[in-house]
Amino acid sequence: MRTYGIIAIVVALLACVPLITASNVVLNFLVVTLLIALVGQGWNVLGGYGGQYSFGHAAFFGTGAYVTGVLQVKFGVNAWAGLAFGIAAGALVGWVIGSLSFRSGLRGSYFALVTLAFAEVLRIVASVAPITGAGVGTLIKLDLRWEAFQFQSRAPFYWIILGFVAVSLLMVKRLESTRFGAYLVAVRENEDAARAAGIDVVAGEAARHDSFGRDHRRGRLLLRAILPLPRCRHRLRPVDFGRSFARADHRRGGHRVRPAARRAGGAHAR
Amino acid sequence: MNPHAGNAFVLIAFTIVVLGGMGSVAGALVGGLIIGVVESLSGLYLGESLGQIGIFVIFILVLLFRPSGLFGERA
Numbered sequence: 342m343r344t345y346g347i348i349a350i351v352v353a354l355l356a357c358v359p360l361i362t363a364s365n366v367v368l369n370f371l372v373v374t375l376l377i378a379l380v381g382q383g384w385n386v387l388g389g390y391g392g393q394y395s396f397g398h399a400a401f402f403g404t405g406a407y408v409t410g411v412l413q414v415k416f417g418v419n420a421w422a423g424l425a426f427g428i429a430a431g432a433l434v435g436w437v438i439g440s441l442s443f444r445s446g447l448r449g450s451y452f453a454l455v456t457l458a459f460a461e462v463l464r465i466v467a468s469v470a471p472i473t474g475a476g477v478g479t480l481i482k483l484d485l486r487w488e489a490f491q492f493q494s495r496a497p498f499y500w501i502i503l504g505f506v507a508v509s510l511l512m513v514k515r516l517e518s519t520r521f522g523a524y525l526v527a528v529r530e531n532e533d534a535a536r537a538a539g540i541d542v543v544a545g546e547a548a549r550h551d552s553f554g555r556d557h558r559r560g561r562l563l564l565r566a567i568l569p570l571p572r573c574r575h576r577l578r579p580v581d582f583g584r585s586f587a588r589a590d591h592r593r594g595g596h597r598v599r600p601a602a603r604r605a606g607g608a609h610a611r
Numbered sequence: 612m613n614p615h616a617g618n619a620f621v622l623i624a625f626t627i628v629v630l631g632g633m634g635s636v637a638g639a640l641v642g643g644l645i646i647g648v649v650e651s652l653s654g655l656y657l658g659e660s661l662g663q664i665g666i667f668v669i670f671i672l673v674l675l676f677r678p679s680g681l682f683g684e685r686a
Contacts, residue, residue: 445675454629455674457622458667465667469660 344514352507359496368495375502382509390513390522392529394449397438397456400463405431410479411472420490434463448532623666630670632683641681645669 358371380402387393409427412418418426438459447455467473474480485491492498516522527535627646631638646666653665673681 441671441675446678447674448678450633451629451674451678451680454626455671458626458670461622462664462667462671465661465664469658 345511348507348510348514352503352510355503356500359494359499363494363496365495368499372495372499372502375499375506379502379506379509382506382513385513386516386525390516390525390529394453395456396453397458397460400438400456400460401431401435403460403463403467404434407467407473407479410481414479414481415472419488421488424490626666626670630673630680632680635680635682638680638682 355371355375359368362368380398384395384398387395405427407427408430409420409423412423412426413420438456442452442455468476483491485493487497516525524535527538623646627642628639629642630646631640631642646669649665649669650662654662657664677683
């Protein structure tokens, strides 16, 4: 409870900053700071709680950014809808990379290098493929309307990113008290023992990877406020741990399944 | 010359060591040969800018099937 109080106070204080200053320099600085905090929180889920060091987080960030920007510029999709697609694409990439590398049992520096290799592949593709604008990048037209996700002042960007940071802090804090959070820590402390105790390491880690990808995607908004290309956005999305809970619980005989997990478990059992 | 002169090789070198299997001298040798040939061939067929993709694709594929590298001991 005390942590939640601290989070609330810090966020409330930070929210007052644009009321005190209208300086773009200050706001830009804080926006970047909060973006990094957000990205760090995303990495924290996998690297901090789960103990798996990934070098490939840039892939999720970049995927989301490019999908959002390219949809908007090349396909005329609304910026907010593009944001949703960007998040979905980033989550998909996170899920694919996560499940592939965890399923094959990669650990330590092998895991780190494979995530880095995936990120490198995506980076090379993005800097060559015509659809992303290759090395030049994609410029988003100036269109100062909120429908286009562009604002006259920096303050809305600041409040939006602050909101995302606040939610990510709350989510990570809450993660500590969930079964999934306990699984993460168990896998970090001793992956073999966790496996022996019936924890579905692949599902747990893949979902974690995924959630961390989502966290990253959240950071995109910030970049978009700062960089003309590629536009970065983020949207917050509650992490769906239901499936991984259900899978892990299922193996253990399905006892003490939480209501949400039980529903998912029923569907899973088919 | 610049302070980042070695960066291009560090990543490839690390990739080669992990591909061959950490702690294996023969693995590093074979890994280096594979990476070199793959880089050249993929550069030839995919174009210069996409050439490096070949390295990482081979790397990912090898590690997905042999998580400890080609000559690494099973963890």
